[in-house]
Amino acid sequence: MTFDASTPFTYAPAPESRAVVDIAPSYGLFIDGEFAPAAGGKVFKTVSPATEEVLSEVAQAETADVDRAVAAARKAFVTWSALPGAERAKYLFRIARIIQERSRELAVLETLDNGKPIRESRDADLPQVAAHFFYYAGWADKLEHAGYGPNPRPLGVAGQVIPWNFPLLMLAWKVAPALATGNTVVLKPAETTPLSALFFADICRQAGLPKGIVNILTGDGSTGAALVAHPDVNKVAFTGSTEVGKAIARTVAGTDKKVTLELGGKAANIVFDDAPLDQAVEGVVNGIFFNQGHVCCAGSRLLLQESVADEFLTALKRRMRTLRVGDPLDKNTDIGAINSAEQLARITALADAGEAEGAERWSPECALPESGYWFAPTLFTGVTQAHRIAREEIFGPVLSVLTFRTPEEAVAKANNTPYGLSAGIWTEKGSRMLWMANKLRAGVVWSNTFNKFDPTSPFGGYKESGHGREGGRHGLAAYLTPSTPKGEHHG
């Protein structure tokens, strides 16, 4: 091996082995404890976005399948909701443990189907998935202490529709609290990332979970719409776009269904002149480039205090030049593949609009793979609040930079959005941090950190970022009817 001083570091490929995961050529729907083809017999392919390789063929659930899954969940609800909480807890603890045991396999699977770097699926997604089941397992026999009255009751059948950015983690956020509280589940994974949910069905079987408690329907948006609209679904939980969230809110209007929505965001990441700049650069990079920016709470608007803007941008660009884009299974990869051709087109169109509207575009030089869906990490300066790239959720590795002079101006700009999911603050001054945190209209405020998650910590948005919280004691509320005091009625 020779060393060349002009390229101080080179990386040899360090791929994680695919041998740990065995993907079947086709999968059916998981209904009432059995895998079966869709009633209509339709299937669709799921591909690896990094290579466009077909990974498997899954069933396209239609109305008849939704009917069958909801009926199975309804039937299972009778016994599951009557089971002592301590027994429900033990099933969830089993699931948590099996996920831990199979975590490497599931991480590789997730990276294959989603395109995210193995470093993230291994170190972020899977540990959080197991932790989420472990956390809610412990609630199952303690619900009377949760602050929802002496005898809170489950709602019934939960229809859950989840996105493709954190497929298994979003499943955990939905399924764990639903089961802990005694509800049964019909879950639809995203069209482009169905596989980890189907593997989860197998984990439910391994855990001995009685049939019908968890049902998995693969399909597209029409499957999700049928599930949400099903008259025998009592609870709708959705994570995804604000546009679909609004459609769901219209669908359930006038019904008794309880709804929680985790939707889009356009988070401001605010850097003050007294911030520890190197830490802030790391936080800003993590905030927007984690998971290719396919994160609803991504710090997609960088607000820089004017006095440090140039210095910060120089440091940020230097750091962005070291980001490694490529094979998601490579353990050194920082930025993986864009999840789908459709998403790549959306990111491309918005980035082009940024240029067309007059913002200045910059990306580090980086070679992108020939096949698959890729987008280089991108920075826009000279962005105004009126630009589309400052207003619309891009859901990709694209950062829009704006500046401010005073804390008041930072707050006004940060809050100037219909969204309100998250925000970031970088400052060494505690009183300013707390003042800012108080003024920002967002459900999660990260100060001197970003994109941190924990099962004990409630997550969810203000305004058009949705309603309800997932995680923590607050996350139970979405799946419970409080005990009814005299005079108070709950729909």
Place this chain on the structure above:
Amino acid sequence: MADRLSVFKTYKLYVGGKFPRSESGRVYEVTDSEGNWLAHAPLASRKDARDAVVAARKAFGGWSGATAYNRGQILYRVAEMLQGRRAQFTAEVAAAEGLPEAEAAAQVDAAVDRWVWYAGWSDKVAQIAGSANPVAGPYFNLSSPEPTGVVAVLAPQESSLLGLVSVIAPAIVTGNTVVAVASERAPLPALSLAEALATSDLPDGVVNLLSGRTAELGAPLAAHQDVNALDLAGADAESAAELEAAAADNLKRVRRPAPVDWSADPGTGRLLSFLETKTVWHPMGV
């Protein structure tokens, strides 16, 4: 002594701390339960509803930023003002709802007590609805409830004062501001309540009261892009579904109508309906 000719009251809206007539110039006849004319009430328009939202938004920053102790004292002050006008409200509720005087007085007393009950919640709600979260890492992690924003309220139709107080107080005690549409058939106690609110140190615009057709005012409020939440207590089932669908356009938090015994213990359900949970993270280290 000869009968003295009494002075009638011109009932007006309450918007931004002022008592305007409807910008439309319209009024409607309000009658007692036997159909006898009581007064004219303003027939508020869509424009009045929008003006009320502007006033409520303007008031939100100051009211939500006030200390909980301060908000609690102001709600208690409303109870004091209402207590002092017990006879007036008893007469108005009796006429509005066709109740014997003793029953009307019981409604007024319950309304006073409800203000007192909610006043006490101002500095306690964060302690029952917030949490310190033991995350698996070196982080301070705290969740606190915050007000949702501007809440549009369709007040209960049958309970003209107690029902109204029972939907306004839980919204404002946590820092929300309110645009309330009074009972369509019996708006006079609500319009008089505005006089108590106006003399209770409640900042202008925190509560705005409209009288008129619930259906006419509900639609623009449900569709308004600067309203954050909607309490449909006074909506009928059919219009409630339409209003909830309209509210989806900016994802308002919606409390659906349900049968409620307004004289019973209200519980915390309504109080907790118009709150957002904010979670703040900060690293720990030296």
